[in-house]
Amino acid sequence: MIRKIIQIDEKKCNGCGACAQACHEGAIAMVDGKARLMRDDYCDGLGDCLPACPTGAITFVKREAAAYDEQAVLQNKQKKSHKQGTTLPCGCPGSQSRTIEHSPCESQQTQAVPVMQSRLSQWPVQIKLVPVNASYFNGAKLLIAADCTAYAYANFHEDFIKDHVTLVGCPKLDGVDYAQKLTEIIQSNDIKSMTVVRMEVPCCGGLEVAAKTALQNSGKFIPWQVVTISTSGTIVDKS
Numbered sequence: 100m101i102r103k104i105i106q107i108d109e110k111k112c113n114g115c116g117a118c119a120q121a122c123h124e125g126a127i128a129m130v131d132g133k134a135r136l137m138r139d140d141y142c143d144g145l146g147d148c149l150p151a152c153p154t155g156a157i158t159f160v161k162r163e164a165a166a167y168d169e170q171a172v173l174q175n176k177q178k179k180s181h182k183q184g185t186t187l188p189c190g191c192p193g194s195q196s197r198t199i200e201h202s203p204c205e206s207q208q209t210q211a212v213p214v215m216q217s218r219l220s221q222w223p224v225q226i227k228l229v230p231v232n233a234s235y236f237n238g239a240k241l242l243i244a245a246d247c248t249a250y251a252y253a254n255f256h257e258d259f260i261k262d263h264v265t266l267v268g269c270p271k272l273d274g275v276d277y278a279q280k281l282t283e284i285i286q287s288n289d290i291k292s293m294t295v296v297r298m299e300v301p302c303c304g305g306l307e308v309a310a311k312t313a314l315q316n317s318g319k320f321i322p323w324q325v326v327t328i329s330t331s332g333t334i335v336d337k338s
């Protein structure tokens with residue numbers, strides 16, 4: 100049948116994997132560092148992937164293609180949901196979703212000055228890369244932090260990351276609205292609380308707005324707070 104379907108220009112594709120992440124049907128995958136439409140019958144032709152592409156590599160075309168098969172898509176989603184340790188769309192081995200368990204640092208017992216231990220409990224941490232249905236989200240206390248906060252605030256791991264699932268991003272540098280991704284995470288998982296840590300600079304307001312919008316759009320009522328860090332590394336506001 101002739102129908103509307105996406106087309107990917109591999110010359111324009113920069114291999115970021117954002118389109119594969121945005122494609123809820125699983126029609127797009129990363130092959131040799133480039134996005135590729137893997138199955139016509141997985142593509143619904145709605146184009147959720149188009150706005151996610153930063154280089155304009157994806158367009159609509161009308162051509163001969165298999166009809167969209169919703170049942171096949173659902174079966175594929177179920178198959179993926181049963182897998183543990185999801186590999187993210189960008190295909191990078193270092194981006195594999197996983198939980199991190201820390202053992203006591205032996206050097207703390209032998210050194211006069213204690214060595215601080217990482218409190219990070221999962222990987223990846225970038226909002227754009229984290230899988231929506233990662234198992235570590237269930238029952239999680241969610242920390243949504245601006246990139247700069249961990250550099251500005253000295254005790255960030257102990258005061259914020261500890262006992263939280265951490266997501267970081269910078270709306271100014273990424274140039275994206277995180278609200279949709281965060282909405283999906285909150286809707287799809289049993290999130291117990293949400294803490295937003297941002298810098299006092301105006302551009303950080305985008306992260307706070309995205310988090311608030313996601314919470315509202317999710318239709319859920321969970322405890323949440325916003326903590327603002329100054330450029331000198333102190334907490335200037337908690338609300």
